[in-house]
Amino acid sequence: MVTNQDADAAAPGAGATVDPMRLASRWRSRPEWNCASAELEAEPSELNTVNSSGLFSVVSTDKLSVKYLGSHHHGHDVGVVQADRPAPTRRAVYYFEMGVRNAGYKGQTSIGFTSESFKMRRQPGWETNSCGYHGDDGHLYRGQGKGESFGPKFTSGDIIGAGINYLSQEFFFTKNGTLVGAIPKEIKGPLYPTIAVHSYGEELTVNFGKEPFCFDVEGYILEDKMRQQSVSDKLNLEPDISHWIVRSYLLHYGYQDTLNAFDMANATDRPTSRQNGNAEPPEMYGLSHRKLLRQLIMSGDIDSTFKRLREWYPQVIKDEQSVICFLLRSQRFIEYIRDSVALLAYEKPTESCLGYLMDSSQREFVADAVNAAVLSTNPTVKDPESCLYSCLERLLKQLTVCSFERRAFNNYQGDAFLLHKEVQNYERSRRS
Structure with a gap:
């Protein structure tokens, strides 16, 4: 272990320490890590009675069914109706259903998606920027009058x-x-759920999700994700890679007791060394000290934290105007008011506007900041910024960036990778 004098002498030069401002904002400024930041999209809820071919169809008063009027004489006498809003895009799948209440004289009903500028006297799929599945022949139409067997x-x-x-x-x-069946989606831009009737007596109802679907959409999504997961599972990775990643995370944050238990549980399958041959990984630096500092902060003992830092890593708090000092002093103030002023001002402090400060996650946030600052004093660390994140977090950040890049390529359509959401889904699947 490096002594105080050794640490001062061997510490990186001026300006070569971890940026505490970036550290202080690393979780709270990144929306992709926060599930609550995902924007809610308005969904289609009824049929559009304004932008429709009113000469050939009538929409019911509840705006959830349509009936053909009169008799059709040619291909433009279509009663086509779009939904009131385009299909939402920031999700894995969008889906709606129609019920054929009456197939009418010729059964020329259809369902599909059309653009906002679609000609409202044509079947979906008969014009560009549209796609439709037709009942009279079972054909699929996508942008032209000639269908394909589907x-x-x-x-x-x-x-x-x-x-x-x-x-x-x-x-x-x-x-x-x-x-x-399914076909490639080659149409860009907002797409409206669309249904159409085209002969006497035809009547359709529509379900935008207010009632349970006949089709198991959730099962379809799960199956599709499992299919993608199976592709990932076939990638050739070294057998101990997961063990090494988890171990490096525990080392990085100083969870020494958990690390020891983890090593004991996996004693028969120890990972091979991946860092400089058999050299000690840099995350081992100050492990026992970082463990104690985290315990002190998590218990609210900030005075003892300052005392230990002055004894072990004085360079971390040498600048009293630093963000680390500010975070620690702020936390000390929070600990003072936790059971006194807060109780006087609020009947339920944890449910007040200051509740997040009383939560254990606030202490953990400060503990993570101190942990990174201590790691940055390691004389063998060439890039202090690397102390901000563990290997696992860097992998997750890379996964998030790749997911966002993929969505950007697809015009920001699809379900973005949100860590908290994935964890919640996993826990939900385990309970079920």
Whole structure:
């Protein structure tokens, strides 16, 4: 272990320490790490009675069904209706269904997606920037009058669904709860859920999610994600890579007791050394000291924390105007008011506007800052900024960036990778 004098002598030169300002804001300024930052999108909820081909169809008063009027004479006599809003894009899948209440004289009903500028007297799929699955022939139309063989016909009593899989960038269609098929999504821009009637007596209802779907959408999403996961699982990785990543995380944050328990539990499968041959990894630096400092901060004993830092790593708090000193003094003040002023000002301090300061995550935030500052005093560390994150966090950051780049390539469509959301989904799947 490096002594006080050795640490001062061997510490990196001026300006070569960890940037505490970046450290202080690393979690609270990055929206991609926070599930709550995901924007909520307005969803389609009813049929649009304004932008529709009113000459050939009538929408019910509840705006959830449409019926053909009169008799059609040519291909432009279509009663087509879009949803009131485009399909939301910041998710894995969007899906809606229509029920064929009456197939009418010719059964020329259809379902699909169209652009905002779509000609409202044409079937979805007959014009560019549109796609539709048609009941009279079971064909799929995508941007031209000629269809392609796709699935079964549909008629009275059938429930037909249409969706956009943003993960695979595909349109998909269902019939009576069963997947019919999928095609590449080649249309850009906002797309509106669309249904159409085209002959006497045809009547359709629509379900935008207010009622349970006939098709198991959640199961479809899970299956698609598992399929993608299976591709990842086939990647050739060294057998101990997960062990090494977890171990480096525990080392980085000074969780010495957990590290010892982890090593004991995996005693028969110890990871091979990955850092400078058999040299000690840099995360071992000051491990026992960092463990104690974290324990002191998590227990609220800031005075003892200052005392230990002055004894072991005086350079960390040498500048009294530094962010680390500010964080520690702020935390000391929080500890003072935790059970006194807060109780006088608020009946339930933890539920007040200052509640987040009373939470253990606030202490952990300060402990992480001190931990990184101590690691940055390691004379063997060439890049102090590397002390901000563990190897695991850098991997997660890279995964997040790649996910956002992929979404940008797809016009920001699809479900973004949000760490907290993935953890919640995992815990939910375990409980179920």
